[in-house]
Structure formats: structure tokens, C-alpha cells
Amino acid sequence: MTTAKFPATEGRGSGDRLLLFAEAVVGLLVVAALVTKNYGAAPTILFLLCALALGYTAWVGTRMLSSLRDPTLAVTGKVRDFERERLEGEKRLLLIGIKDLEADFGTGKMNQTEYDRLRSTAEARALEIIQKLRTSDEHWKRQAEALVGTRLPAGTGPTDAALPASQPVHVAQAPVAQAPAIQAPRAQLSAADAQVFDAEPVSFTRTETGLVCDACGFENEEDARFCAGCGRPRAKEAA
């Protein structure tokens, strides 16, 4: 049984493609001129729009069918760290929630005690998530180094290696480190935790787009009190 062959982009030079495109445009313009002569401007515009839609449909239709045989997509199983994305999403919501708390407190909707309690709970959870993400980053970095190490002969760089053809990659879920129990004051973290999560204040550098953390390079809001990237508190700026 012969398999249908779809127009492949490999093997066709850019010159060929340009010529094909030029031929199509010329043909379209000839027909458009005939339509204009007989019917006028409005039908011609619609005819061209119709032709554009047809061309687009043909292109996506080709892609739709060629995707079935695309070797770069021959990956099964989970290829994304959904747990990480969930944590990133939760962190984003916590930061929005902290901003809301500040706004509500600033406009007198809650008292100091309640504000402090809610804010420290939200901050603690955000810091816990940041720590988990850092742990996950360390894990992936070690996995990537190990994978590169197994593929490369000793002493050679990446460009010298004959990398194997694409094979299905099965990605194991990254273990998420057991976080310490939620603690409101950051100073109570153990020494082991401090190796991963540094509670020392860090200064921010002002750039055109915002405030960049000097430790991790994350871009923070103007009035951020701690870095949303690494969790370190912002150092007080000199007067």
C-alpha cells in the first residue's frame, strides 16, 4: 500500500518556493483583473479575500495531515511538569492576593491585626512554593547533566557527538521536596533549608522595565517587599 505523500518542505529550496508563490500571485491577479472588468471593485475584493481564505485553508490542511507523520512530535506521555505549572499558578494568585490585601488595608477595610495575620500566611505559602520550585529546578538540572553525560563520550563537547535520532522521551515527574511546615517568621527556617532558601535581604536594581533582583534576576513590582523569584526579602534602600 502506498502512503500518500504530502508536499514536504525539505528538499525544496527557497528559490523554488518563491517561484511558486510568484506564480500563484500572478495567476490570482489575472483572475482578479477579469473579475474587476466584469463586476467591479467590491466583488474583486471579496474574490481576493476568498482566495486568501482558500490558500490559508490549504496550508493549515496540509499541516493538519503532515502533523501525523512529524517525527519531532513523536513524543508520548507527559512532556510538561504540570505540578510545577500548578505551583507557578498558585504563586501568581498568592501575589495577586497579597496586593489585594495591601489595597484593602490601605483603604481601611481591615484592621492591622487581621492584615498582619493574612499577609504573613499568604507570604509563607508563597515562600514555600518558591522553595519547592527551586528544589525542582535543582532536580531537573541534575537530570539534564546526567542525560548529557550518558550521551556524550568522555572529553567531547556537544557538537562532536553524533546525537541519536529523536526517540520518544519519557519524562519522570520531578519529586517535590517536602517543604518545612508553614512558619510565619522566615528567621525560624533551619540551616538545611537556608542552603536552598536564603533569607538574607537582597538589593534590587532599577531598570527601564522594573526592579530586578540582584540575586536571581527576577523582575519585580515597584513596591515589592520580597523577590517573587527567589523569595529573599528586599534590602532597605539607602536614604
Next chain:
Amino acid sequence: MPFFGYLAMLTAMVAACYTVAVAVVGHHHQDRRLTTSAQFGTYAVFGCLSVASMVLVYLFVTDDYSVKYVQHYSDRSMPLFYKATAFWGGQDGSLLFWAWVMSIWSAVAVYVNRHRNEDLLPYTIVAMMGVTLFFTTMMIFAANPFETFLGGAPTDGRGLNPLLQNPYMVTHPPSLYLGYIGWTVPFCFAIGALVHGRLDYGWIEAMRGWCLAAWVFLTVGLVLGGLWAYEELGWGGYWAWDPVENAAFFPWLTGTAFIHSVQVQERRQMFKLWNIFLIVLTFILTLWGTMMTRSGIVQSVHAFAQSDIGNIFIVFIAFVTVVSIGLVVWRLPRLAAENRMESVLSREFVFLLNNWILVMMAFFVVFGTMFPAVYKYFFGQEVNVGPTFFNLWMRPLGLILLFLTGVGPLLPWRKATRSALLKQLTAPIAAGVASVPFFYAIGATEYWSLATFALCVLVTATIIQEFWRGTKTRMKNSQERALDALLNLMSRAKRRYGGYIVHFGMVLSFVAFAGNAYKLEDEQQVAQGEVARIGNYDVRLDRLAFADDGQKAMYTAHLTVLQAGTNTEIGKLTPAKWIYRKPEETVSSEVDKRMTLKDDLYVVLGGFDFKTQTAALQLKVNPLVNWLWIGTAVMLLGWAVASWPARRRNDGPVVRSPYWVSGMGSMFLVTLALVASVLALV
């Protein structure tokens, strides 16, 4: 050419079937080749339906009367612009327009979410393509817009209903459809989330922007429809609780509840079941409204002709309901709230009340709209449910909603202390109460309108208070000047302050509603040079004129408006009667009005005798009506502030919101409205 259009629709149907199949298999086998193919299948369906739509418009523009649909809704004397927009003037074409817009939204949704919500996408695509498949299949088998005459084709068409040859009717259907169909995308994401089981905030974050876009398009569509009714129907009002108007209002009510309720899930991980219920209900109501206008179940000036496709819609609605309920029951454990409501003095409780009020309003409107049809079915008698019933329920519920609009933003999440609550509410309530004697003194003696004005003052005071306190806090913390502090405040919290601006727009709309209580109406016969008085206006008939543009005969009354009791001229009006040659001597009343912020003087030319130069003038004074249009513009501004794209961050893939889609869409609609108005006048 018609066959080419039909072929494009058929190809769209086949592509949709293919897309559904590969999406399901690809999701279950976790095969990216299949899921990627499904994404491109969505784009291909959009391409095919675009071809079909362009072909139909081409047939209109080239006067191809071999096609029945073109012959029914166009004629040679129609202006080019109305020929093109007759695309959605009838049932079959409007179904194609529905399917095309659905394919546009689907393609954009897939493109925007192709990386960040890859896990949800397959079954979301299944749901979107399922809906598109329903419409394309219905068109192919029951409502084909490309059907041709078997014998000789007529040489001219019947023409479009003159009531539809109006700039607002050009922009109202697209906006309404964009809103209606816009709610389909969040529904499909909800289905995708239910099937996948990922029911955290992720799916809501993915389509929150779509909800705002759909809401704003539906709002604009409703208001444009009101503007059309005000301009064209000649009865002096903009909302008559007509069944087809109500059909667009049901999903607006539940959609409004949804966009508020999702905030509770965002902040407190509560109301998960409520949110699923609201989005499913909104989608079902959009289908129900679409069915109502096409089945002949309800009689309305807006309705399409009676047809059998109503039964097909009912079957589809039943199918959607059963599937949705089944998925919700299956995933019930994952829809449990993660937190409890701690106090009734909390924002969560206000949102809960808000949900109940809006759902109740939707229920009453659906009940009142469907009651005549149901009663006739069971008892064989015609009954009428008019504005009296709707106003009986909508007024108190609307006022409660207005009150919640003011009070809600003043409460914090979780729990408010009594002292904080007192501090927040004192000034606005004092302002509202103090305004009552003022409004009474200037003539607002009707109780409902007086209560409305007082609540409008209360809500406005809360909004001003929020802006003031927020700016003051920012000035103190950041050492900024007042204007800088205000702008940075709005920039940092776009959703919050954009929402306040939208609320202010609602307040202005309620002011217009309250003005209805003081309408004046009269009908007077005048001869040339005579004056008719209504309220503070004298209207003098100068002359009756006749003109003909080939499409219609136009009889115009030239009037001068004077300050009552004086000779001070304050305006000129030209109401007219147009008698169209096609369709068959149709008569339309062209009203004219003098618009001010205080009121509109609205004049309709009734009967007339051209020879004796006498005319019967229907005169109306509509107080405060223009605040409705201004309020809508303010709501649009608020939505634009709330939807402004966030600044790009360096923490990974850009969370690019689809707000730009709705921004572009709104700009397109505004441009279309302006162009339509100019072309109609030329």
C-alpha cells in the same frame, strides 16, 4: 459559485469530524502528533467557513439571484453596504454567520492556549468542534444558504426588510453574535477541565479574558439593539421586554454572575460548583435564545421566520444539558470548596447574593418569556406577558443589585469588623439619604425612581471613596503627586479600578431607567404654521416635502422646535415616512429627535395630507434617556482599563492574555458602526 460555497461548508463539516476524532484519540494516547493535528484541524474549519462566508457575501454583492437566500434578502436597488450585510439578514445566512464566528473564536482560543494549556486543549477542541459540527450539519441538511432555484432564476430580489436597513442593525447582530458565541469558549474550557479533571483555577485563568470579551460584546449588542428599536420602531422606547430581546438578556445576566463569581474561586478557592453551573447555564441560555428566534415559538418583530430547526435545537440543548450534568456529577468530589465562608460581612457573601439575584432575574425573564408559549401549548389560548409583569419583578431585584454594587467592593475578603464596616459605609449611606429630599424637591416624586436616584448617589459615593482612599494611600507610601498616584494606582490594579468604572457606567444606565417614570406622550394634528406643545417644547410644522431616490418615496415633515411659550428657536427636526418599492410597498417611520443630557424630544410623523399640508405628529419627551448610551460608553472604558494587557515578565512563557482579541474586536465594531453610519448618510 454557490456549489463552491456549499462544498466549503461540507469540507468544514468533514474537517470538524476529523478534528473531534483525532483530539479524543490523541488525548487518550497522549500522542502529540494527533493533538497537534487536531489544533490545525480547528484552523482548517475556520478556513473552510471563511471561504463559505466570503462566497455568500460575493453572491450578494454580484446580485446572483439564482440563490434563494440572496433573492429573498436583497434587490438591485439596495446600497452595496446593505447587500453585504444582508449576509446575516435571514435565518440560513445567520446560521452560517454563527458557525463562522464560532470557528474564529475556536481558532483564536486554540492558538492562544496551544502551549500553556496543552493538557486541557484536546477536550476543549472536542467541545468547540462539536458545537461547530452541530451548526454546519444543520445548515447542510436543514437550512442551506446556498440552495438554488431549480428552474429559471428571478431577475431581481425581494429586498431586505427596511427596518433592517439601518446602521445599528448592521452592527447589532455581529456584536450580539460575538457575545453569544464568545460564551461558548469558556463553556468548552469548562468541559475540557471537567473531562481532564484539572478543576483548579487554571481553566478559569485560561478563559477569563474570553468572558470579559463576550460580556462586553453582548452588552454592546444589547444596547445597539435598544438604539435600533429607539430609532426605527417609532414607539419612543428602547426596551419592551420583547421575547427576542429577552433571549439576549438571559445569558447576559448569568454571564455577569459568572465573571463576578470566578473572583471567589481565584481568591478563596470556593464556588467551584457555582462557577461550573453558571457557565453551563449561560451556554444553554445562548442556545435557548438562538432557538427561540428561529423556531416560531415566540412572536416578535426581531424573530426569523418560523421553521422546523427549533426541534433540532431542542434536541441539541437536551444533549448538552445531559452531558454537562453527567460530567459535573462525575467530578463532584473535585468541585468541593477548599475554604468555608467565615462571615456574612464578607465579599464572598456579597458575591453569593449577587449570584442568587442575577440567577433569579434570569429565571423570571425566562419564565415571563416562555409562559405564553407554554400556556398556549397546554390550554390552547393566547396570553400576553408584558412589561407590567417584568417590571414588577425586575425593579426590586435591580435595586438590590444596585445596592450590592455599592456595598460589595467595600467589604474585605473573609470577614469585616463592625468598626471597619462603619468607617466604609457611613459617608456613602449619608450621601444617599441626603440626596432624597433634593431629588424630591426637583420633581422626582415617583417612589421607585426616587429610590433609584438615591442608590445611584450611594454607589457613586462608594466608587469615589475607593478612588480617593486608594490614591491617598499611594501618595503617602510612594511620595507621589495626586495625579501620578491615581494613574499608578489604576495601572497596578487594573481589574479592580476598571471594574469600578464599569460599575459607574451601570449607575448611569440606572439613571436612564429611572427617567422612564417621567415620560410624556401626546399626539396632535397640526396644519402648516401651527404649533403643538409638549412639556417644555413647542413644535411648529413648517412644510411637508416629497422626494424619491429610486428605492423609496420619502415624505418628510420639516419642523421647528421652540422653547415653550416663546419664539426662541432651539432646533429643527425632520421626521419622515418612507415607502419602499421592495419588499412590496413596505412603509417605515423615520423618527427624528432632539437629544440633550436632560431629555429627548422624540417626534414621529403619523398620518399626513400632502395637499393640505397637515400632519398628525406623535410627540414624546424621554427624560434622561441619553445617560443609557453614555453609561454604555463608560462601561466600555472600564472594560478597556480592566483588560489592558499586563507587562511582559521574565519568568518564563508570557501569560499573554487574549484581551487584545476583544480589544481588536471592539475597535472593529466601533469602526464598523462609524463607517455604517457615514455610508448610510451618504
